[in-house]
Amino acid sequence: MFKKIVRFSIRKKLFVVLTTLFLMIGGIYSMLTLPIDAVPDITNNQVQIVTVSPTLAPQEVEQLITFPIEVAMSNIMNVEEIRSVSRFGLSLVTVVFKESVPTLDARQLVNEQIQTVAGEIPSELGVPEMMPITTGLGEIYQYVLKVAPGYEDKYDAMELRTIQDWIVKRQLSGIPGIVEINSFGGYLKQYEVAVEPDALYSLNITISDVYDALSRNNQNTGGSYIEKVNRAYYIRSEGMITDLKDIEQIVVTNRGGIPVHVSDIAKVRYGAPKRFGAMTKDGEGECVGGIAMMLKGANANVVTQELEKRVAKVQKMLPEGVSVEPYLNRSELVNRNISTVIRNLV
Template sequence: MINKIIAFSIKNKFIVSLFVFALIGAGIHAMMTINLGSVPDITNNQVQVITVSQNLATEDIEQFVTYPVELAMANLPGVEEIRSVSRFGLSVVTIVFKDNMGTYLPRQVVQEKLNEVKNDIPENFGEPFMGPITTGLGEIYQYTIKPKTGYDTVYSPMELRTIQDWIIKRQMALIPGVVEVNSFGGNIKQYEIALDPERLNAMNISISEVFEALENNNINTGGAYIEKNHMASFIRGEGLARSLEDIRNIVVENVDGIPILIRDIASEVYFGSQMRYGAFTQEGREAVGGMVLMLKGENPNSVIKAVKERIAEVQKSLPEGLEIQPFLDRSELIQRTTSTVAKNLIEGSLIVIFVLVLLLGSLRGGLVTATVIPLSLLFAFILMKLTGVWANLMSLGAIDFGIIVDGAVIVVEGTVFEIHKRIKEGRTKFSQTEMDEATYVASSRVMNSAFFGQLIILIVFTPILFLTGIEGKMFQPMAYTFGFAVLGATILSLTYVPMISSITMKPAPTSSWFGREEHRLEKFSEKLMKGISRLYDPVLQLSLKHKLSVLFVAILIFGSAIFSFSRMGGEFIPNLDEGDIAMQAFLRPGSSLSETIKRETEIENIIMENFPEVKTTAARIGVADIPTDPMGFDFTDSFIILEKDKSKWVSASSKEELIEKIREKLAHLPGLNFSFSQPVELRFNELLTGVREDVAVKIYGEDLDV
């Protein structure tokens, strides 16, 4: 079978060439459109159920909201784990499902249960809803609304938050791949009425009557339509309050034909702000920002590109003096990661080409073998695109060019050997028919062993394909990508390499400059291989004479390796340097929001004043508009955005050293503890386990006072 494929490829060069060009075209298209990320998304298959009840204490939230939701979700099919967080005014229940249930089936069964559990939650205790369909890599773009120079005092935090919610957030809707835009920071604007108890008592009006009057007089109504002069006129009653004056003029009660208005019983009607449970600071002052959440499974590179295009359009509609500035852009991490992978792949391929040319003694043979590398990668990109495997650091970084070109090296080396053999037999000129014959003889002689060797390599990676959970999500893309590349190299070694070798490997006349140069290269390669052989032959002979000694040394080395391995430290995967720092500042438990804001601004001012490498700092406190991250008031999530060009650093030479110096600078602040991580790593830890640290202790019991 293998010999027939080789013979067909050599005989039908045009057909094989067409397939190669088709491979190049399809591969380039797949490479340009493939899902591109920084690291594999290892977030488990989870659904968050969120309930907001702003004035409810933690114990009541746990008893009347969290517990009924947990109980209702416990018997759903495919549930692996249920965990929850209950805080003042907030309940977040996370239900983890099996991965094979997909994305939307778990949400469907959860929604069916939510319709039932709503009846078990007391009235006015909040209504549970599901969190957005996103993952640990979903926070792709975070930005702030920043006043330009000279406009620092023009816009208040309330006005900035209103602009975020009513201008920016609404225009960011309908972007393909964006599931939600989360707002944080500032004050949510609301209309407030300060009632005068003495006036209420004097006019014999209760607060419930005021509530009812406000509700009934703040609504638009419809009145069908009337026909007149062959035309239909639609009737509409406008009753929505559109200004403070409208609220002041709302009628509460009519006494003897005299209307009692809101202004008659209120000491003041004014713009106020909703009770807030979170804040956002940047560079030592309060700010307002937003976070773009990507739909699970979407291509982050293309989604971020669409987000940036929309941001540029939204920027034009902002009030004068404001601009949108990103402080955490996931595309930068993707670009740095992919550029690192591309750099390593290019350097690796150049090294392989150099070694091949040097050892084969043939420039053409080395280049023919080297062309298998990009063609195999394009073949892998096509299959990755078809199977939904993402291109990232783990999947592309595992490609071994030495293994990929193994089959091609054997075919080309066999062809060179066959040609030299025939030259020694007296043949000086080779027709195309003779080249086809020589290539077929060489390829058919060596390709059987090469094919089964590559097949064994593919079989070795098969167990990785059956990994499940986090391990499967992390390492399966690597196994698939490597397997696709080796499969492509095997097919090319059977078809493309024999075909192109029969065309390009014809001996060049020594009278030409190319022939002379290749002859010199061949002589140099022969001397190099003879030198290596002279060093290796004595070692081989000595090993064959002292078999037991060699066996003993091998066993000793193996035992030493096992002993050393048992004493080594271990980790799941090496940490990816994201380029930025995520810092958590922990205050005394029970600290107020205003106190945390004050301490966080102190921290940011110290960092910005002492470390020029830091481009900006930003911190989230408490919960955002959609509380997918249920934080308390007594700790912060700070993002320290660093200069990516380390040649411009002056305070430290590495991130580890910079973290230590930041820790030293902040050590004099009383009552604060700090933890350092990275933005994506921090989010992954929280979503996977419910805690952000590497080690967590759970305490169970009935009596909280123990």
């Protein structure tokens, strides 16, 4: 058998050379395009459905949200397992499909059932949503916003969180292979209207009156257009709130022909929702950061390289004294693993 192979190779030199060349080209192409990661992702084919309902206890979450979703998901074919977790203010249902079912097809089937069961769950209790197409190994890039020495008094935890949510997070979105940017730490900026009960009672004003006034006075409207000769003038009314003074000047009602403003019955200030944790780094106190989540099955090495390029551009957009400092980069771990394999083989 071996002699026949040698004899064939000698007679068909051109065929052997071309075959070898094609194999080399295919090997080089595979080497350049093959997804490389530090550890294998063994996550099964699953779709997660999350519903946030901040006011419900675990018992009500299970009865009013989790159970209806589980019943709806049990009607889907090619499902291997359905499991759920009901906690205070949170419902998480995991639907595990057979490996032969494509990811997008599985999500489409789940989405159809979500639309059906959404009518059974009161809107005020929360809206079921699917989690992004990622896994537990999708955290490929983690970073913090670092404040340069001398700028500590200029940027507090709330200001850094605002920079993260409105500048860094938005600029890092849209990278191929990235499905989500999660923010951590700091205080989520809110505009709070702290009403004074005695002032409301004395003026016979209810909380609903204040809420309705704030809602009506925070929107832009259009007034069509006016035609004059051969021109059309478009009418636009700007009523969006831009700062605390705008909120204070909103008229809630009239008493005896005198307008009652929000500032007469409440204190307007910046605030933040209650937190259940904080983010710290190197024992230097609280900080603000984010995590980039990778698409399931994407090439971690390529995605992190694109992230590094985008972060370099974001650095130029940040305010003076603030910079993005990564502390976990999957590509560094991948490169170290590759170096270890090469060293052991050689």
